Amino acid sequence: MLNLRITVERRVLNSSRKFEEVIAGIDAAVGHPDMQAFWKEIAAATTYPEMEAVVQRAIGPSGLMEFTRFNHGQFLEKAQSLAAPAATPRIVRLVIGNPLIMMAMAKHVHDAGSYAPITLLVDERDDGVQLSYDTMASFLGSYGTPVALRVARELDAKVEALMTAAAGQADEAEI
Numbered sequence: 001m002l003n004l005r006i007t008v009e010r011r012v013l014n015s016s017r018k019f020e021e022v023i024a025g026i027d028a029a030v031g032h033p034d035m036q037a038f039w040k041e042i043a044a045a046t047t048y049p050e051m052e053a054v055v056q057r058a059i060g061p062s063g064l065m066e067f068t069r070f071n072h073g074q075f076l077e078k079a080q081s082l083a084a085p086a087a088t089p090r091i092v093r094l095v096i097g098n099p100l101i102m103m104a105m106a107k108h109v110h111d112a113g114s115y116a117p118i119t120l121l122v123d124e125r126d127d128g129v130q131l132s133y134d135t136m137a138s139f140l141g142s143y144g145t146p147v148a149l150r151v152a153r154e155l156d157a158k159v160e161a162l163m164t165a166a167a168g169q170a171d172e173a174e175i
Contacts, residue, residue: 011159015169022166022167026094030062033065035068062158064158067117071090072091108145108147129167133163
């Protein structure tokens with residue numbers, strides 16, 4: 001068994017925007033394909049250009065699409081309401097990415113498939129909304145493959161631009 005030690009870099013951005021505004025900003029920037037239809041179209045594609053076209057239709061202005069989302073806050077809300085009614089922070093985990101970007105990394109480092117698509121966590125705190133993301137470059141850095149690392153850094157830049165715009169700290173055109 002091979003053991004690799006990976007040091008992960010987490011990027012954290014705090015926003016004074018309301019939780020709903022941050023989520024709306026993300027939703028506007030990423031694609032939201034019907035995933036059942038998406039996977040059927042991918043399976044039906046017989047050439048790379050056909051597959052690429054399916055992905056291009058699915059992504060949003062950020063170059064990313066949403067694969068799924070988890071509303072972790074609903075569990076806290078349920079637990080809180082059973083104990084004593086009170087305001088419960090909202091936490092949403094968004095799984096986003098771009099299959100073409102994942103392929104560009106995985107053809108050099110197969111383990112990239114363990115880290116892509118990425119997770120973007122949006123959570124409500126007393127002092128605002130926090131967006132956090134573990135960088136792809138930190139996951140792939142220990143593999144020592146410059147081509148995959150370059151693609152990972154480009155993905156990190158896309159995610160950081162998305163976070164910054166959703167947090168209201170950049171012009172939407174930067175996505």
